[in-house]
Amino acid sequence: MTGISATPAVHGHGLATGEPVVRARSLVKRFGDITAVDGVDFTIRSGEAFGFLGRNGAGKTSTMRMIGCVSPPSDGRLTVLGMDPVREGASVRARLGVCPQEDNLDLELTARQNLTTYARYFRITRAEARRRADDLLRFVQLDDRAASKVEPLSGGMKRRLTIARALINDPEIVLLDEPTTGLDPQARHLVWERLFQLKQRGITLVLTTHYMEEAEQLCDRLVIMDGGRIVAQDAPRALIDAHCTKEVVELRFAAEDHESCADKLVGIGSHVEVLPDRLLLYTDDGDAIVPTVYERGLRPSGVLVRRSGLEDVFLHLTGRTLVEA
Amino acid sequence: MAHPSVAVLEYHLAGYRRVWLSTVASSLAMPILFFIGMGLAVGSFVDRGGALPVPYLQYIAPGLIAFAGLQIAVGEGGFPVLTNFKWQKVYDSMAAAPLRVGDMILGRLGYIAIRVMVAAIAFLVVMLAFGTVGSVLAVVTPVVVALVGVASAAPMFALAASVNSANAMAVISRIGVLPMMLFSGVFFPVEQLPAFVRPVAYVLPLWNGVELCRATTLAMTTTWPAFVHVAVLVAWAAGGFWLAWSRFRKRLGS
Numbered sequence: 001m002t003g004i005s006a007t008p009a010v011h012g013h014g015l016a017t018g019e020p021v022v023r024a025r026s027l028v029k030r031f032g033d034i035t036a037v038d039g040v041d042f043t044i045r046s047g048e049a050f051g052f053l054g055r056n057g058a059g060k061t062s063t064m065r066m067i068g069c070v071s072p073p074s075d076g077r078l079t080v081l082g083m084d085p086v087r088e089g090a091s092v093r094a095r096l097g098v099c100p101q102e103d104n105l106d107l108e109l110t111a112r113q114n115l116t117t118y119a120r121y122f123r124i125t126r127a128e129a130r131r132r133a134d135d136l137l138r139f140v141q142l143d144d145r146a147a148s149k150v151e152p153l154s155g156g157m158k159r160r161l162t163i164a165r166a167l168i169n170d171p172e173i174v175l176l177d178e179p180t181t182g183l184d185p186q187a188r189h190l191v192w193e194r195l196f197q198l199k200q201r202g203i204t205l206v207l208t209t210h211y212m213e214e215a216e217q218l219c220d221r222l223v224i225m226d227g228g229r230i231v232a233q234d235a236p237r238a239l240i241d242a243h244c245t246k247e248v249v250e251l252r253f254a255a256e257d258h259e260s261c262a263d264k265l266v267g268i269g270s271h272v273e274v275l276p277d278r279l280l281l282y283t284d285d286g287d288a289i290v291p292t293v294y295e296r297g298l299r300p301s302g303v304l305v306r307r308s309g310l311e312d313v314f315l316h317l318t319g320r321t322l323v324e325a
Numbered sequence: 326m327a328h329p330s331v332a333v334l335e336y337h338l339a340g341y342r343r344v345w346l347s348t349v350a351s352s353l354a355m356p357i358l359f360f361i362g363m364g365l366a367v368g369s370f371v372d373r374g375g376a377l378p379v380p381y382l383q384y385i386a387p388g389l390i391a392f393a394g395l396q397i398a399v400g401e402g403g404f405p406v407l408t409n410f411k412w413q414k415v416y417d418s419m420a421a422a423p424l425r426v427g428d429m430i431l432g433r434l435g436y437i438a439i440r441v442m443v444a445a446i447a448f449l450v451v452m453l454a455f456g457t458v459g460s461v462l463a464v465v466t467p468v469v470v471a472l473v474g475v476a477s478a479a480p481m482f483a484l485a486a487s488v489n490s491a492n493a494m495a496v497i498s499r500i501g502v503l504p505m506m507l508f509s510g511v512f513f514p515v516e517q518l519p520a521f522v523r524p525v526a527y528v529l530p531l532w533n534g535v536e537l538c539r540a541t542t543l544a545m546t547t548t549w550p551a552f553v554h555v556a557v558l559v560a561w562a563a564g565g566f567w568l569a570w571s572r573f574r575k576r577l578g579s
């Protein structure tokens with residue numbers, strides 16, 4: 001398949017990098033009384049990696065499913081590859097790759113059969129389907145499991161196979177809904193490495209994730225969703241610069257009451273966030289203010305100075321941590 | 326390039342390929358057991374009365390071949406379809422591809438037609454061995470049985486797309502299949518039924534299939550012209566397809 005085995009960094013789809021490929025305006029999704037997506041605006045451009053960040057229930061999957069043309073919008077406007085996802089859904093889907101939040105592989109078939117049978121839905125010939133399946137199994141490092149049934153494969157292997165399946169039609173846009181959630185760090189690393197390679201080949205990636213460091217590294221731009229709305233969108237670095245100080249001092253206290261500790265910290269750094277298990281003290285120079293903490297009579301059991309990241313942006317904008325502690 | 330429904334058919338055949346031998350084995354065992362137990366044993370009583378135009382074994386054989394088609398179709402059109410919606414999420418994966426709901430339904434109906442036809446061929450071999458085939462027209466029986474299968478599977482799809490629990494599925498299948506087996510002229514002519522039950526048999530796919538199978542395997546004349554029986558089966562298939570189509574769209578389109 002051209003996009004996978006050819007030399008990287010070549011865009012094989014005739015779309016200039018930077019062209020809008022997904023455009024949402026006041027997009028709404030309702031399920032009965034529940035408003036899962038509450039009027040969002042975003043534009044995804046060709047060749048970029050675009051992330052949706054948010055807690056469970058924020059509306060990420062609902063948004064992804066509308067983009068994937070399997071769930072009709074309740075209101076607002078959405079175009080994908082310049083087409084209407086409801087009227088021209090099949091034509092859009094022919095050019096998308098989808099890795100859903102939950103794997104929906106056929107557990108009884110072999111890894112390879114999962115790819116070859118799926119390829120046929122895209123009108124790919126049998127011979128070409130076999131060729132692409134073998135290429136993709138190599139790409140996700142499952143070539144040695146090609147002939148084994150899917151059922152006994154590990155979670156990480158199933159996830160990689162689902163990603164391989166999403167690439168079978170050489171898609172222009174790949175939608176990945178929590179591609180690494182639930183995987184152990186090693187499996188996660190392999191998946192992210194492969195996503196980096198796809199990005200380098202000019203494939204547009206649209207993904208949701210819980211993993212901040214990875215989102216920071218992979219996503220060119222991202223939106224933060226909360227309660228069905230977009231609360232911020234920009235490049236990861238720009239979001240951090242706009243909403244946070246450069247550094248964070250994490251303070252842990254053995255037994256003391258966090259609220260009263262926070263009171264004693266007033267005036268140090270730019271502001272303090274109180275979490276169930278720790279206090280976060282925002283400042284541009286962490287090492288410089290740690291002595292002040294001790295001067296005020298506080299005796300933290302743990303002190304950690306780190307650079308601020310997306311997790312802090314999220315906390316600042318929504319008042320809650322991204323992943324439940 | 327092949328129609329997308331053919332790709333769905335291929336997918337189902339890929340799964341069938343792993344199990345087809347064991348399904349053929351049971352398609353051979355079922356008639357052998359029924360022929361010995363019912364055909365020969367019960368038949369030795371029935372045939373004393375001489376009420377049927379042919380020996381009892383010959384009478385029930387075409388009924389049972391049609392019933393076998395119904396049974397497979399209900400099995401393959403019910404629970405696995407629910408599984409494909411709810412647990413395995415096969416239909417979600419298909420919906421993400423450039424397939425339409427009609428392709429998904431047609432592809433699986435095609436698979437069931439093939440699956441039923443293979444079983445009917447195995448069944449026919451047993452009928453030949455027991456000497457219950459009296460017409461060369463018998464060669465088209467597998468096609469007739471496949472039509473019975475499609476006529477029964479299509480409405481089952483609609484049902485499977487509408488329920489949410491394996492239990493509901495099992496209860497409804499059993500409630501549907503048993504009376505059909507008893508009241509569709511498999512074991513005795515429907516004329517023996519109370520008059521008010523008879524019209525029910527006339528509209529059921531199984532009775533129409535049984536009539537056609539008696540015509541093809543024994544050259545018996547059908548109650549109505551053959552094309553009417555075929556038309557009833559086609560109506561079930563078409564009506565079932567339409568119902569399934571709207572239920573699938575509803576379930577996948579949230």
Ligand SMILES: Nc1ncnc2c1ncn2[C@@H]1O[C@H](COP(=O)(O)OP(=O)(O)O)[C@@H](O)[C@H]1O
Binds near residue numbers: 036055057060
């Ligand atoms: N098919 C559905 N029917 C009813 N409610 C739904 C459905 N899908 C999602 N929701 C609700 O919509 C909200 C957003 O869900 P979702 O888009 O899955 O969020 P996320 O992917 O960010 O966790 C949640 O409150 C969820 O319960």
Ligand SMILES: [Mg+2]
Binds near residue numbers: 101177
């Ligand atoms: Mg989700």
